[in-house]
Amino acid sequence: MILPPDDAGIARAAEILLAGGNVALPTETVYGLAARADTEAGIAAIYRAKGRPEFNPLIVHVASLRQAGQLALLDERAELLAMHFWPGPLTLVVPLRDGAPVVPAVTAGLPTIALRMPAHPLMQAVLGKVGLPLAAPSANRSGGVSPTSPEHVRVSFGQEAPAVLDGGVCADGIESTIVALRETGWQLLRPGPIAEPAVAALLGDAMPATAERIEAPGQLARHYSPGKPVRLGAQLAEADEFLIGFDNIAGDCSLSPAGDLAEAAARLYACLHEAAASNRPRIAVTTIPELGIGVAINDRLRRAAA
Ligand code: TXA
Numbered sequence: 001m002i003l004p005p006d007d008a009g010i011a012r013a014a015e016i017l018l019a020g021g022n023v024a025l026p027t028e029t030v031y032g033l034a035a036r037a038d039t040e041a042g043i044a045a046i047y048r049a050k051g052r053p054e055f056n057p058l059i060v061h062v063a064s065l066r067q068a069g070q071l072a073l074l075d076e077r078a079e080l081l082a083m084h085f086w087p088g089p090l091t092l093v094v095p096l097r098d099g100a101p102v103v104p105a106v107t108a109g110l111p112t113i114a115l116r117m118p119a120h121p122l123m124q125a126v127l128g129k130v131g132l133p134l135a136a137p138s139a140n141r142s143g144g145v146s147p148t149s150p151e152h153v154r155v156s157f158g159q160e161a162p163a164v165l166d167g168g169v170c171a172d173g174i175e176s177t178i179v180a181l182r183e184t185g186w187q188l189l190r191p192g193p194i195a196e197p198a199v200a201a202l203l204g205d206a207m208p209a210t211a212e213r214i215e216a217p218g219q220l221a222r223h224y225s226p227g228k229p230v231r232l233g234a235q236l237a238e239a240d241e242f243l244i245g246f247d248n249i250a251g252d253c254s255l256s257p258a259g260d261l262a263e264a265a266a267r268l269y270a271c272l273h274e275a276a277a278s279n280r281p282r283i284a285v286t287t288i289p290e291l292g293i294g295v296a297i298n299d300r301l302r303r304a305a306a
C-alpha cells in the first residue's frame with residue numbers, strides 16, 4: 001500500500017504507527033521501516049520483516065533535541081553536533097538514559113542508543129503527528145541493498161511489503177554518518193553524507209574505530225549485497241557484466257555523468273537495484289574518488305563486493 005505524500009497519507013501513517021504497526025517512511029538518506037520505539041510488538045515486527053540479526057540495534061528518530069534528551073545523556077559534544085547537523089544525516093551513539101521509554105530490543109541491550117533528527121519534511125510531519133520517537137532501520141531485507149524509492153521497498157519485501165509513505169526519491173541516497181561519543185573521544189562507526197573532517201573540525205580527530213564488537217551492521221563486511229558478484233575499479237565491462245559508471249565512463253547505469261559525488265551517492269542504490277534486476281550475472285563498478293561523500297560510497301561498494 002502506497003500512502004500519498006499529503007495530510008491524509010501522513011495521518012494514516014501516524015495511525016498505523018500509534019497502533020504499534022510498521023510503516024516505511026522517507027528520509028533524506030534512505031527509506032526507514034519505522035515503529036514506535038516504546039512498544040515491543042512493532043519492534044519485533046521490524047526484526048522479523050528484515051530478517052535482521054538480533055544483535056543489530058536500531059536508530060531512533062526524534063523530532064527535537066528535547067526529545068533526544070529524554071532518551072539519552074547528551075553532553076556538550078552531542079549538543080554541538082546536534083546544533084550543527086540536525087536535522088540532517090548524522091546519527092549520534094550516546095549513553096542511554098535510565099528509564100528511557102525504549103524497549104530493550106531497540107538498543108539490542110547496549111548501554112548506548114543511536115539517535116538522529118531527520119530533515120525530510122514527511123518524516124518530520126509523521127514524527128510530529130505521532131509525538132513519540134520512532135525506531136527505523138533501512139527498509140530492506142537484512143544484508144540487501146538499501147531503498148531510496150518506494151519501489152525499492154516493495155521489491156525488497158515482496159508480498160510482505162509494509163505500507164510506504166511516498167516521498168519519491170531520497171535526496172542524499174546513502175545512510176547517515178554514525179558518530180559514537182565515547183568518554184575519551186569519538187569514533188566514526190559508519191561514513192555517510194557528513195564527512196569525517198566536518199565532525200573533526202568540531203571535536204578534533206577521531207579515535208580509531210575498535211573492531212572488537214560489531215555495533216553497526218554497516219560494519220559487517222558483507223552488507224548492501226545485490227545478490228551477484230561485484231567487481232570494483234573496473235574500466236571496461238566483461239561481456240557478462242552490468243557496468244556501473246561514473247564521470248566519463250558511462251556504463252549501463254551512470255552514478256553521475258557529470259562526475260558529481262553528491263549525485264553519485266543519491267543514485268548509488270538505484271544503480272545497484274538496477275544491476276541486481278538486470279539479466280547479466282555479474283556487476284562491475286568503475287573507480288569512485290575517495291573524497292568527501294566518495295568515502296561513504298566506496299565503503300558501501302566494498303561491502304557490496306565482499
Ligand atoms: O540514514 C539512516 O541512518 C537510515 C535512515 C532510515 O534513518 N537508517 C539506517 O538504519 O541506516 P540501519 O538500521 O540500517 O542502520 C543502523 C545502524 C546500524 O549499523 C546499527 O548497528 C547502528 O546503527 N547502531 C544502532 N544503535 C547503535 C548503538 N547503540 N551503538 C552502535 N551502533 C548502533
Ligand code: MG
Pocket residue numbers: 137138146
Ligand atoms: Mg541498513
